[in-house]
Amino acid sequence: MSETFVLEVRNITKRFPGVLANDRVNFTLRKGEIHTLLGENGAGKSTLMNIVYGLYSPDEGEFFIDGQPVDIKNPHDAIQQGIGMVHQHFMLVPVFTVLENIILGSEVTRGTSLDLTKAREQVNALSREYGLEVAPDAIVEDLPVGVQQRVEIVKALYRKVKILVLDEPTAVLTPQEAEDLFRIMRHLTERGVSIIFISHKLKEVLAISDRITVMRRGQVVGTTTPADTNESGLAAMMVGRQVVLQVDKGPAQPAEAVLTVKDLHVLDERHLDVVRGVSFAVHSGEILGIAGVQGNGQTELVEALTGLRKVESGSVTLDGAPVPPRDPRFLFERGMAHIPEDRHKHGLVLPYSIADNLALVAYYKPPFANGIQRNEQAIIENAVHLIEQYDIRTPGELLPAGNLSGGNQQKVIVARELSRAPRFLLANQPTRGLDVGSIEYIHKQIVAARDSGAAVLLISAELDEIMSLADRIAVMFHGEIVAIVEAGKVTKEQLGLMMTGTSAAEALA
Amino acid sequence: MNTTRAPFKLFLARWGWFVGLGALLILALVSYGRNPTSTEAVLASTVRQATPLVLGALCGLWGERSAVINIGIEGQMLLAAFIGFLVNVWTGNLLIAVLAGALTGALLGALLAFMSVTLKIDQIIGGTVINILALGLTGYFYQQGLTTQGKLQPIPLGPLADIPLIGQVLFNNPPITYLTILIVFISHYILFYTRWGLRTRAVGEHPRAADTLGINVYLMRYVNVIMGGALAGLAGAFLTLEAVGSFERAMTNGRGFVALAVMIFGKWTPLGSWGAALLFGFATAMQTQLQFMGVNIPHQFIGMLPYLLTIVVLAGFVGRARPPAADGVPYEKE
Ligand SMILES: Nc1ncnc2c1ncn2[C@@H]1O[C@H](COP(=O)(O)OP(=O)(O)OP(=O)(O)O)[C@@H](O)[C@H]1O
Ligand SMILES: [Mg+2]
Numbered sequence: 029m030s031e032t033f034v035l036e037v038r039n040i041t042k043r044f045p046g047v048l049a050n051d052r053v054n055f056t057l058r059k060g061e062i063h064t065l066l067g068e069n070g071a072g073k074s075t076l077m078n079i080v081y082g083l084y085s086p087d088e089g090e091f092f093i094d095g096q097p098v099d100i101k102n103p104h105d106a107i108q109q110g111i112g113m114v115h116q117h118f119m120l121v122p123v124f125t126v127l128e129n130i131i132l133g134s135e136v137t138r139g140t141s142l143d144l145t146k147a148r149e150q151v152n153a154l155s156r157e158y159g160l161e162v163a164p165d166a167i168v169e170d171l172p173v174g175v176q177q178r179v180e181i182v183k184a185l186y187r188k189v190k191i192l193v194l195d196e197p198t199a200v201l202t203p204q205e206a207e208d209l210f211r212i213m214r215h216l217t218e219r220g221v222s223i224i225f226i227s228h229k230l231k232e233v234l235a236i237s238d239r240i241t242v243m244r245r246g247q248v249v250g251t252t253t254p255a256d257t258n259e260s261g262l263a264a265m266m267v268g269r270q271v272v273l274q275v276d277k278g279p280a281q282p283a284e285a286v287l288t289v290k291d292l293h294v295l296d297e298r299h300l301d302v303v304r305g306v307s308f309a310v311h312s313g314e315i316l317g318i319a320g321v322q323g324n325g326q327t328e329l330v331e332a333l334t335g336l337r338k339v340e341s342g343s344v345t346l347d348g349a350p351v352p353p354r355d356p357r358f359l360f361e362r363g364m365a366h367i368p369e370d371r372h373k374h375g376l377v378l379p380y381s382i383a384d385n386l387a388l389v390a391y392y393k394p395p396f397a398n399g400i401q402r403n404e405q406a407i408i409e410n411a412v413h414l415i416e417q418y419d420i421r422t423p424g425e426l427l428p429a430g431n432l433s434g435g436n437q438q439k440v441i442v443a444r445e446l447s448r449a450p451r452f453l454l455a456n457q458p459t460r461g462l463d464v465g466s467i468e469y470i471h472k473q474i475v476a477a478r479d480s481g482a483a484v485l486l487i488s489a490e491l492d493e494i495m496s497l498a499d500r501i502a503v504m505f506h507g508e509i510v511a512i513v514e515a516g517k518v519t520k521e522q523l524g525l526m527m528t529g530t531s532a533a534e535a536l537a
Numbered sequence: 538m539n540t541t542r543a544p545f546k547l548f549l550a551r552w553g554w555f556v557g558l559g560a561l562l563i564l565a566l567v568s569y570g571r572n573p574t575s576t577e578a579v580l581a582s583t584v585r586q587a588t589p590l591v592l593g594a595l596c597g598l599w600g601e602r603s604a605v606i607n608i609g610i611e612g613q614m615l616l617a618a619f620i621g622f623l624v625n626v627w628t629g630n631l632l633i634a635v636l637a638g639a640l641t642g643a644l645l646g647a648l649l650a651f652m653s654v655t656l657k658i659d660q661i662i663g664g665t666v667i668n669i670l671a672l673g674l675t676g677y678f679y680q681q682g683l684t685t686q687g688k689l690q691p692i693p694l695g696p697l698a699d700i701p702l703i704g705q706v707l708f709n710n711p712p713i714t715y716l717t718i719l720i721v722f723i724s725h726y727i728l729f730y731t732r733w734g735l736r737t738r739a740v741g742e743h744p745r746a747a748d749t750l751g752i753n754v755y756l757m758r759y760v761n762v763i764m765g766g767a768l769a770g771l772a773g774a775f776l777t778l779e780a781v782g783s784f785e786r787a788m789t790n791g792r793g794f795v796a797l798a799v800m801i802f803g804k805w806t807p808l809g810s811w812g813a814a815l816l817f818g819f820a821t822a823m824q825t826q827l828q829f830m831g832v833n834i835p836h837q838f839i840g841m842l843p844y845l846l847t848i849v850v851l852a853g854f855v856g857r858a859r860p861p862a863a864d865g866v867p868y869e870k871e
Contacts, residue, residue: 083748107751113749119746119749121739123742124742131735135732135735
């Protein structure tokens with residue numbers, strides 16, 4: 029009588045110590061559809077998907093595949109059932125080649141040896157068929173995230189997936205890369221693959237989904253379709269209140285220059301010149317945005333400004349004092365705050381508690397330390413306060429940061445950096461992976477920091493974020509700043525042109 | 538775009554091994570021309586000295602490639618040497634004795650795997666437990682005056698053994714030494730060319746990724762640590778059943794730890810470890826030879842030779858190596 033779904037889960041409940049991550053969740057997936065899971069940070073989306081993929085075992089609940097009850101106890105079972113997953117934090121072995129990553133666990137062999145030649149042919153055939161370009165012999169850690177993600181998708185296709193879970197795939201992609209991904213997703217659904225898609229970006233959710241299911245605090249709130257709702261409708265459904273999607277800020281009041289960069293040159297790992305003679309100044313009371321397609325030197329620029337990477341030539345001064353090489357403490361002591369691009373690599377110590385992570389930068393100073401001794405009470409109080417203020421969803425301040433949902437990990441970093449009343453704030457993809465409610469809050473905080481006199485350098489792959497937050501926008505292309513423009517006087521299209529190499533004179537004409 | 542990497546460094550990183558090998562080869566030939574007997578003696582001794590070291594290094598390597606640090610190699614060797622010796626005393630059968638040695642190492646490997654994979658005890662402590670256990674057991678049960686019924690003898694490989702220089706060095710060895718050379722190449726093959734090797738390396742680098750692909754991380758670690766243990770056991774059997782022919786207290790004399798150094802110098806690769814072990818073996822052989830020839834240098838200095846040589850070669854030729862990323866970290870599901 030009832031419809032048969034490719035995948036159906038019934039009454040899934042999952043408890044973590046102190047959290048009910050999934051509370052009697054029901055979810056269905058039709059053949060060939062893109063079904064989006066939407067919800068606040070910590071709503072339980074990744075948990076549900078990890079359960080479907082056999083990584084977590086549910087406390088209660090049942091799975092049905094094509095109407096048949098199945099048991100999924102581990103990823104092996106899930107793979108057998110044709111389920112593939114691209115995780116929120118990629119699951120690639122960094123030192124392996126693309127090919128090795130793809131075949132791992134499903135190797136083709138000839139006799140006792142791996143048959144890499146055959147595997148390479150299969151992978152090449154797959155990438156041709158789906159238009160997913162990957163270089164089989166490249167080492168994964170050398171690849172940009174967009175390409176790494178493609179590798180993840182090929183990995184799933186290689187296992188002949190019928191059901192593909194994409195957990196926040198677009199969080200780390202540039203708009204162009206995201207477009208590419210959507211093209212691939214449509215291509216896959218045409219071939220009968222069914223996709224579960226997780227994203228916080230409402231625009232793309234409305235554009236790509238067939239159905240949308242919204243979760244809040246572990247429960248399913250409801251299911252809708254793009255035709256029946258719009259951005260603010262979705263936002264309200266997720267957060268349970270109206271969300272202001274527009275940043276509301278007054279005009280900037282720029283004063284003296286805080287950070288001055290002159291003719292900066294930086295090399296990357298391969299000793300290639302990736303930042304080539306960059307000069308700019310960030311003033312107190314303004315937000316300077318850097319727009320650019322990922323991989324045009326932004327990462328290396330930031331690493332140089334934060335003392336993580338060697339400056340080849342040129343100068344960086346903070347309030348007139350030259351920034352010494354590789355001395356992050358010098359910077360922090362002078363009021364620099366940094367929201368890093370890669371929260372796992374540079375932002376958090378995952379096994380440490382949230383409280384310790386929140387005290388990480390200033391741990392050696394009062395109030396967090398008395399002489400050489402830690403002041404536990406101050407550390408805890410600080411944490412309790414920030415968890416409340418930034419709405420970090422956690423059962424307690426002593427939970428290891430690694431156990432937080434992706435978005436809540438990001439909030440820990442943002443809370444730590446913004447709460448120090450910075451003189452200079454370097455925000456690199458500050459709202460990556462955050463839900464609309466949290467983005468609204470963090471944007472407000474960044475504007476508040478600006479208004480209290482901080483100089484803010486904002487780097488974001490989201491043109492929308494740059495356009496709505498920045499007062500001036502610098503466009504970076506091939507390691508150079510090709511133009512610096514007033515935010516109000518440029519369109520998205522003009523920025524897009526300059527980001528892809530059209531000269532400023534031409535683009536702004 | 539311009540590249541600015543010092544070309545000399547690049548050259549050394551890529552060709553360092555060959556340069557070193559070539560230099561040694563020329564040295565060997567020159568010295569063979571001047572003094573054939575002692576050159577042959579030194580080189581043959583090099584190969585045999587290297588045997589327990591490379592076996593120990595492979596034990597460490599298989600563990601660490603799957604992210605289990607094994608500092609219990611010394612203990613595994615020692616207890617295996619002891620048990621192998623006892624079995625030979627009782628049965629008089631060298632083959633059974635060697636197998637008993639390997640089995641002993643494997644059992645201690647299973648113990649280490651249980652402690653570090655299942656109980657998730659700190660792996661350094663787990664290894665130390667094994668070392669102390671082996672030292673205690675062998676010390677307690679050791680009896681003086683036990684004698685074996687012979688030891689493993691060199692088997693010349695027909696006409697190959699008659700080739701000047703090489704024949705005596707490579708083709709006139711006792712069985713465990715031959716077997717070890719074979720194991721080095723088999724290990725290299727398994728680690729880099731088979732499904733098992735790929736999965737092992739994945740488990741050592743990023744166990745969660747391996748887990749998400751349906752690979753049983755715990756099983757991989759158990760098997761690798763146990764197989765590694767068998768190799769350390771074989772090294773122990775080598776000491777009592779092939780090299781010396783009797784057991785003495787603490788006779789491993791730090792070889793299990795040197796083996797770890799050998800593994801690191803070999804950059805966690807079987808062939809590299811073999812090269813490093815030969816280097817150590819050579820230095821040890823030279824040291825004996827120099828003392829034998831009565832060179833007028835205090836013997837303490839001659840005793841330093843293996844270590845000095847290692848430092849020089851390391852500093853000069855071997856680039857920075859990177860251990861497996863998850864090395865020493867227990868894997869937690871969820
Ligand atoms: N391994 C774990 N141990 C303890 N708690 C966990 C663990 N994983 C997740 N949680 C908790 O379960 C809840 C749901 O987390 P989940 O990762 O599913 O959220 P999410 O909806 O994916 O959020 P985000 O959008 O931020 O990624 C959170 O409160 C989180 O702290
Ligand atoms: Mg998530």
